[in-house]
Amino acid sequence: MLLSLYIHIPFCASRCPYCDFTFVVRQTHLAPRYVEAVIRELRTRMTGLASPANGQERGSLLLPTLSTIYFGGGTPSLLSPQLLGRLLTAIRSEAEVMQGAEITVEANPGDSKHFAALRELGVNRLSLGVQALDDRILKALGRLHTAAQAEAAFEIARASGFHNINIDLIFGAPQQSVSDWEKTLAQALALAPEHLSLYGLTIEPGTAFSRRWAKGRLPLPSEDEQALMYEIALDRLAEAGYEQYEISNFARPGYASVHNLTYWERKPYLGLGVSAHSFLHPSRFWNTSHLLSYMEQVEQSGVAVAGEEVLSDASQVLEQILLGLRRPCGVPQDLLTRPPLSTNLDRLLEAQLLEKAQNRVRLTRRGLLLADVVCAELVRGL
Template identity: 55%
Template sequence: MGLYIHIPFCHSRCPYCDFAFVVGKNHLAKRYTDAVIVEMQNRMQSLETPPMFNTLYFGGGTPSAIPPGQLNRILTSAENAIAPDAEITAEANPNDHRYFDKLYEHGINRLSLGVQAFTDRALKALGRFHTVSDATAAFHAARNAGFKNISIDLMYGAPGQTPGEWARSLERAIDLYPEHISVYGLTIEPRTNFARRFQKGRLKVPPETDQAEMYMSAIDQLEAAGYAHYEISNFARPGFASRHNLNYWHDRPYLGVGLSAHSYLDNRRSWNVRDLATYMQRIEATGFAVERVEQLTPTQHLLERIMLGLRQRRGLRVDFLSHPKIHKQYIAMANQHLLERTDNRVRLTRRGLLLADLVCSELVREL
């Protein structure tokens, strides 16, 4: 089972981000941590059997934005439920590199650096406050702190970015030789600064053809450098695929704690409240902050397993094709060279990777 802990505090507001985060409220970090510990203990006690977490993930927000001691308090309160060989990840901002040694000392053994780009022009276009020099220094600081498992997040499709600039950015990341690299296309999310600028015609993003070229070049560059493409957006050196994310993609249970956190237990999904003050007040009053619960039907569960399976490069077992309606759609998708069969599995083709959401929805459209 995996454990996700949301740390919503950030140094600044990224113009493309629609996650649950707060800026300028770090004075609430201790109170928030107190609430997270209470919720985590209550949620664990409510399970039928005591959990043993093989992965723990501090996401955000920016977990490195609060004092490392607060994260350590959470780890200490859960230590009896964390497996000895657990993968413990913290997302981090490159400008927080002075804390990396403390994070490692507290037992975090995997660091995910939110670099986003290795050109200063793209970083400025994305509204980031670190430079390429800062990001490089942060990577080396993580290595010097003891981290042997480092992931770098990159974003393609930044305003004004060209395929050539993206290739150079990716090459700089590869030169550092991290254990894991994630590449995500910029998405203009509603209610973000980028969305408002885009709607007013004040934000120019690369055309879809250029973004497709960037994604395909990322696959080629990373595979040539020895990284396995194991999920649509994720690449890893041998033995370093994200165990926490594999829990999600393999349809395994996980507990989410903190603001807006999402859990998947006993075929049931639940979501916590998204407002910081409301979250802390509910925890302090009742010990829980779940806002919504959804019990998956057998059909919904099948749909999710298919979608999660197709995100992985190994694909789905052909057993799914025994469903007549799915088989019919598979034939249609295969004829369009969007899906392919290899041995006993079905997966997206290279062309299908570019249209993954459409392929998934079409495959299950008649269910």
């Protein structure tokens, strides 16, 4: 079996006011125990997936083959290189890792002292949580680094031997003007990363930003300004030679994230760690989102599953449509031939939010600006 592996590292140095991911602050003393729990879960899962029909031979077993490994968070770069190395050693022991496999670690600019060690461990892709290159906006986002530190971290990553670097940026941030965004984009492009991920700020329930927003104390750009920021990014990145391969993701030719494509193309992936999700066709399952509960359950039984869904045929079609429309190639037109999809499609084609190209249906540029609404309208009544 060929699959991708995701490992969730929940530890963070601070609580970002916009983040609703599973994380814990100032509890890195739990990291050694957590790593051992993840390794136990890994062994349990790989034993279950190993079979004479799967993977590559090692001794008397045929083990799954990993095409990508992705450490996300949280802040994986908060782990010491020794602990991250222990995880990678265990992964290489329990599964076959494809030659040239993409191995990504999400990192904060403040952890640049670890970059050289990460590269020596075999990590070949770094995803930097820059978010902005403007100190005022970084402060508004609750980030701990400065713009100068972010730029320095990028150069340290380059000097450490990373030739595949992603930069995360947020647009629509508090107090951010269109001009501010243009300056951040220009500074990011001057660094010449191989990949950029651009995310419009979303106010998630339960976050500090949502509480401030409810009280009218969160000054955000207007919807029109946010749309203009996105359009400016589309133009600037295309001019700089980046290809848009998903709504929020842009890469130089040959540098699209193989791991992220696994999600959008509905290929199998295994998630390890607290709150991690997995997809092994036709089932999706996910782990508990409580850190201590995760460790206790894995220590007792080897897994910590909180829920599972076996996808029906209709659910699989729905996923294929919603994930496919996030990509420029769109979805096959013959997926949309029966009501209510066909009726909804005609209406969206007429509104020039969707278009047909080579027997496929994709978002227009105008549709990209309203992607969530367009997708919801297309599958309405399904």
